[in-house]
Amino acid sequence: MSAGADDRIFMDSNRIHFDVPVDPRARQWWRDRFLTQFGLTPEDVGDALSQSWPDEKRMTVTQFDGEAERFFIRVEGSFGDGDFWFHARTLDLSGPAINADRMFISEARRSQGHGRRFMGDLVRLARLLGIATLRLDSEHIGRYAWLRVGFVPDRGSWTRLKVELIHRLAMALPDLGEQRYLEILRMIQSPSPESARGLASLTDAVGSAELFGPDGKPERVPLGRALFLEIGSNWSGELDLSDTTAQSVMDHYIDQDKA
DSSP: OOTTGGGGGGSOOSSEEESSOOOHHHHHHHIIIIIHHHOOOHHHHHHHHTTTOOSOOEEEEEEEETTTTEEEEEEEEEOSSSOEEEEEEEEETTTTEEEEEEEEEOGGGTTSSHHHHHHHHHHHHHHHHTOOEEEEEEOTTHHHHHHHTTOEEOHHHHHHHHHHHHHHHHHTHHHHOHHHHHHHHHHHTOSOTTHHHHHHTOOOEEEEEEEEOTTSOEEEEEHHHHHHHSSSOOEEEEEETTSHHHHHHHHHHHTGGGO
């Protein structure tokens, strides 16, 4: 396909809309890095990032910068009854990395595996492109959930989290006992952000500071959940697909539908 003939892949269609103009430098960057090497158009990337979704989808490109080597795309779809989903991803080849900027699934459709499948789509595209680093900013349930699937906070986030984790751990001392408390305290005091993955996996039952039963007593929740969902801090971090431990954790997570 010649440079002139493939210009249509950078134009609006009934499935993809470009919110920004795609200048000649950006077009050539795309041809060199995606079209020639992998046969991927911008629309193909949107499809790959939501390969697990069988129905119609819409895509919006809001950044297409050949100089900075960054491409931002939002993909969305509808469940057909007013519920919807979307996710936004940035391909940053200056890193290289893929930023999982945001994902939303209507509340009624959560816990049905859609988020897991979309993360699997992202991982498969990253591996196709030879990109080992996935980045995200965690919030809400993601502060806990993304640790369980292999992500770790960056060092700045880990330094900030440790202060709040120590405080929340102290609240659980009566449930844990002194020996177990000290074991977990040493995990929190580790300089390595990878310790967050181990902390999130802790299943010791402790009283929640936020969830209460009909009798007004705290519900029992896993300590890992309490540590990361009952503190105030979101965190930024990444998953390294070249790290065997992180890769194994992620693969187990995205393969749960096959079990």
